Amino acid sequence: MSRRQDFARSLADLDLRRKMAVSMAQALGHRAARVAETPEWEALRDAAQAIRAYGLTHLDEMLAQFRHQLEARGARVHWAADAEAANRLILDVLRARGVTRFVKGKSMATEETRLNEALIAAGLDPVETDLGEYLVQLCGDRPAHPTAPAVHLSRQDCGRLICQHLGAPYTDDPTTLSLMVREDLRSEFLRSPAGITGANFAVAETGTVVIVDNEGNQGLVSALPDLHIALVGIDKLIPRLQDLGPLLRLLARNATGQTLTCYTTLISGPRQAEDADGPRELHVILLDNGRRAMLADPTARQAMTCIRCGVCCNICPIYSKVGGHPYGFTYPGAVGSIWAAFLSADPGAEELAHICSLCGACSEVCPVRNELSHTLAAMRRRRHRPWAERLGMGALAAVLARPSLYRLGTRLLRWAHPFRRLGAAVPPIRGWTLGRELPHPPSRSFQESHRRWGGHRRE
Amino acid sequence: MSSDVRLPGPVPVAGAGDLPEVFTAALASVSGEAFRAAGAAEAAQRLLEAVPPDGRPWFVAERELAQALGQHLPVTWTDRTGLAECQVSLTAAEWAIADTGTVGLLLDARQPRACYLLPEVHVAVCRTNALLPTLSDALLRLGERDQLPTACVFVTGPSRTADIEKTIVIPAHGPKRLIAVLLDEI
Numbered sequence: 001m002s003r004r005q006d007f008a009r010s011l012a013d014l015d016l017r018r019k020m021a022v023s024m025a026q027a028l029g030h031r032a033a034r035v036a037e038t039p040e041w042e043a044l045r046d047a048a049q050a051i052r053a054y055g056l057t058h059l060d061e062m063l064a065q066f067r068h069q070l071e072a073r074g075a076r077v078h079w080a081a082d083a084e085a086a087n088r089l090i091l092d093v094l095r096a097r098g099v100t101r102f103v104k105g106k107s108m109a110t111e112e113t114r115l116n117e118a119l120i121a122a123g124l125d126p127v128e129t130d131l132g133e134y135l136v137q138l139c140g141d142r143p144a145h146p147t148a149p150a151v152h153l154s155r156q157d158c159g160r161l162i163c164q165h166l167g168a169p170y171t172d173d174p175t176t177l178s179l180m181v182r183e184d185l186r187s188e189f190l191r192s193p194a195g196i197t198g199a200n201f202a203v204a205e206t207g208t209v210v211i212v213d214n215e216g217n218q219g220l221v222s223a224l225p226d227l228h229i230a231l232v233g234i235d236k237l238i239p240r241l242q243d244l245g246p247l248l249r250l251l252a253r254n255a256t257g258q259t260l261t262c263y264t265t266l267i268s269g270p271r272q273a274e275d276a277d278g279p280r281e282l283h284v285i286l287l288d289n290g291r292r293a294m295l296a297d298p299t300a301r302q303a304m305t306c307i308r309c310g311v312c313c314n315i316c317p318i319y320s321k322v323g324g325h326p327y328g329f330t331y332p333g334a335v336g337s338i339w340a341a342f343l344s345a346d347p348g349a350e351e352l353a354h355i356c357s358l359c360g361a362c363s364e365v366c367p368v369r370n371e372l373s374h375t376l377a378a379m380r381r382r383r384h385r386p387w388a389e390r391l392g393m394g395a396l397a398a399v400l401a402r403p404s405l406y407r408l409g410t411r412l413l414r415w416a417h418p419f420r421r422l423g424a425a426v427p428p429i430r431g432w433t434l435g436r437e438l439p440h441p442p443s444r445s446f447q448e449s450h451r452r453w454g455g456h457r458r459e
Numbered sequence: 460m461s462s463d464v465r466l467p468g469p470v471p472v473a474g475a476g477d478l479p480e481v482f483t484a485a486l487a488s489v490s491g492e493a494f495r496a497a498g499a500a501e502a503a504q505r506l507l508e509a510v511p512p513d514g515r516p517w518f519v520a521e522r523e524l525a526q527a528l529g530q531h532l533p534v535t536w537t538d539r540t541g542l543a544e545c546q547v548s549l550t551a552a553e554w555a556i557a558d559t560g561t562v563g564l565l566l567d568a569r570q571p572r573a574c575y576l577l578p579e580v581h582v583a584v585c586r587t588n589a590l591l592p593t594l595s596d597a598l599l600r601l602g603e604r605d606q607l608p609t610a611c612v613f614v615t616g617p618s619r620t621a622d623i624e625k626t627i628v629i630p631a632h633g634p635k636r637l638i639a640v641l642l643d644e645i
C-alpha cells in the first residue's frame with residue numbers, strides 16, 4: 001500500500017524528524033503558556049463547543065441568512081457541490097473579467113479543491129502571497145501543516161528557493177528573506193485585478209466573511225483588487241458576530257500561541273457607493289464537497305465543528321513525527337483522517353482511520369472538544385476487517401474471557417519469547433511484528449506475584 | 460434565530476485590571492507601542508518624538524480623532540492615492556481592547572480599507588474611554604450597529620511572519636510599527 005510506504009518513508013527521514021520535533025515542541029510550548037495565563041480557558045472551550053454544536057443542527061438556516069445578508073449588500077453568493085464546481089465557478093468569474101495574473105491569500109479550501117492546478121491548467125497565473133504558501137508554491141509542493149504550510153522546510157531550503165527565484169545572492173537569514181519576498185509581492189498587490197481568499201469563519205447574522213492572518217496579505221488581497229472571490233467551506237458558518245469572541249481567542253492561542261492573530265478582517269460586502277475603496281465585486285462561493293455527507297453521519301458529524309487550529313496535529317504522536325505529507329490529504333492529523341473519509345476522492349482515504357494510535361491526546365486539547373479518537377475508533381469498527389485480524393481478535397477475546405486459558409497463555413508467551421523473530425516469517429503476523437518489538441515478559445506475572453504476597457485470587 | 464439549542468453568552472474575563480495599563484502591556488508583548496495623552500497637542504508632540512518625519516507625506520484619515528492629531532503635525536498630508544508611498548498612516552480606532560492590545564477600525568469612506576496596511580508606520584488614535592476588556596465586548600458593540608461597514612479590522616501589533624523555521628520577522632506585508640495613542644480628550 002503506497003500510503004503505508006509514504007508513512008514509512010517519512011518516519012525514516014531523520015532530517016524531517018528533527019525539524020518536526022523542534023517546531024512541534026515550540027508550538028506546544030507557546031500554547032501551554034497561553035493556557036496557563038487564561039483562567040477562563042475551560043469556559044471558553046465550553047462556549048466554543050456550544051457555538052459550533054449549534055451549527056450542526058442549524059446549518060441551512062445559517063446559510064440562508066448569510067446569503068441574504070451578503071446579497072443585500074450587493075455581493076454574489078454561489079453554491080458549489082464539489083471541488084470541480086467550485087473551481088469552474090472561480091474560473092468563469094475570472095475569465096469573464098479577463099483576469100490572468102492575480103494574488104491569493106492562504107486558504108486551505110483552495111488547497112482542497114486544488115484550485116491553483118485547475119487555474120494554471122486553464123492558463124491563469126495565481127500568485128500566493130502568504131510567505132509559507134509562497135515557499136510551498138516555489139518548490140511545487142503542498143502545505144505540510146494547516147497553519148504552518150512550510151514547516152517541513154529548513155531555512156537553508158527557504159534560502160535556496162527564494163534566492164534562486166528572485167535571482168539574488170544566497171542567504172538563509174529569515175529576516176532578509178522575508179523582506180525580499182515583501183518587496184517582490186508589493187508590486188503584485190498594487191496591480192492585481194483580482195484577489196482570492198478563503199475564510200476562517202462566516203457569520204450568518206451579519207453576512208460577514210472573517211479572515212485572520214499575521215502578515216497583512218489577506219487584508220491587501222481583499223482590499224486592493226477590483227474583484228474579491230472568497231471560497232468558504234459550509235462548515236465555517238457561525239450564528240452570531242459575538243461568537244467570534246471565544247472562537248478567535250481560542251484559535252490564536254492554540255494555533256500559534258498568540259493572544260489574537262495580528263489581523264482579523266471582517267468583510268460584509270463589496271465597496272458601497274459611500275465607500276472610499278475596496279473591490280467593486282465580491283463573490284462568495286460556499287463549498288460542500290462532502291461536508292453535508294459528513295454532517296449526515298451521526299458518528300463523524302462532530303468533526304465538522306473543527307476550527308482548524310492545528311493543535312491536534314501538533315500533539316499527535318504520529319503527525320509530530322512525520323508531518324502532513326504522508327496523509328496524502330489537505331487536512332492532516334486526526335481530524336483530517338475523519339474528514340478524508342468524506343471529502344477525499346481517494347477510496348484508500350478510509351484507511352487513514354487506522355493510522356491513529358487512539359491515545360486520545362488530541363481530544364484533551366481540542367478547543368471545541370472534538371472526541372477525535374473515539375470517532376476514529378467508531379469508524380474503524382464499521383469498516384470491513386481482514387480475515388487475519390478478525391481471527392486474531394476472536395482468538396484473543398476467547399483467551400481473555402477464560403482465566404485458565406489466560407494463565408496458560410502468559411506462561412506460553414514466556415517460553416515462546418526467544419522465538420519471537422519467527423513471527424516475521426508468517427505473512428499476516430509479519431505486518432504487525434515488522435515495526436514492533438515484543439517486550440520481554442517478566443519472569444513472574446502480576447497474578448503470580450500477587451498470590452506470592454498473600455493476596456487472594458477471585459474467580 | 461431559533462434557539463432550541465442554547466447559544467452561550469459572553470465569557471467573562473478574570474480580573475480585567477486597569478485597562479490602559481493592561482492594554483499597553485499587551486500591545487508591548489506583541490511588539491506594538493502605546494502611549495496615553497491628555498489632549499491632541501500633547502499626543503502630537505509625543506508622536507513626533509516616536510516617529511520623526513522623514514519628508515514623506517502622512518496619510519490622515521478623515522475622522523475627528525485622526526484629524527485632531529494631524530492638525531498639530533508639521534507634515535504634508537496625502538489622500539488615499541498616496542498610501543503606498545507615505546511614511547505614516549494616522550487612523551482613528553473605534554475601540555481598543557485591553558486583554559490583547561488590539562485596536563478595532565471601521566473601514567469606509569473616511570478610512571479606506573488599505574490605509575492601515577500600506578504605510579510603514581500605522582498610528583491608531585483611540586479615546587481612552589473606548590477601551591474595552593476583550594474582543595467579545597467590541598464585537599457586541601459592533602453587532603449593535605444597524606448595519607456593519609463593509610469592512611472592519613482588528614489589529615494586534617505590527618505585521619509579522621514566522622514561516623521560516625518559526626523565526627519571527629517584522630514586518631511581513633503590512634506595517635513595521637504599530638503605535639496606539641490613547642487620547643483622554645480631544
Ligand code: SF4
Nearest residue numbers: 306307309310312366
Ligand atoms: S479538531 Fe480540534 S484540535 Fe484539531 S484542528 Fe480542529 S479544532 Fe483544532
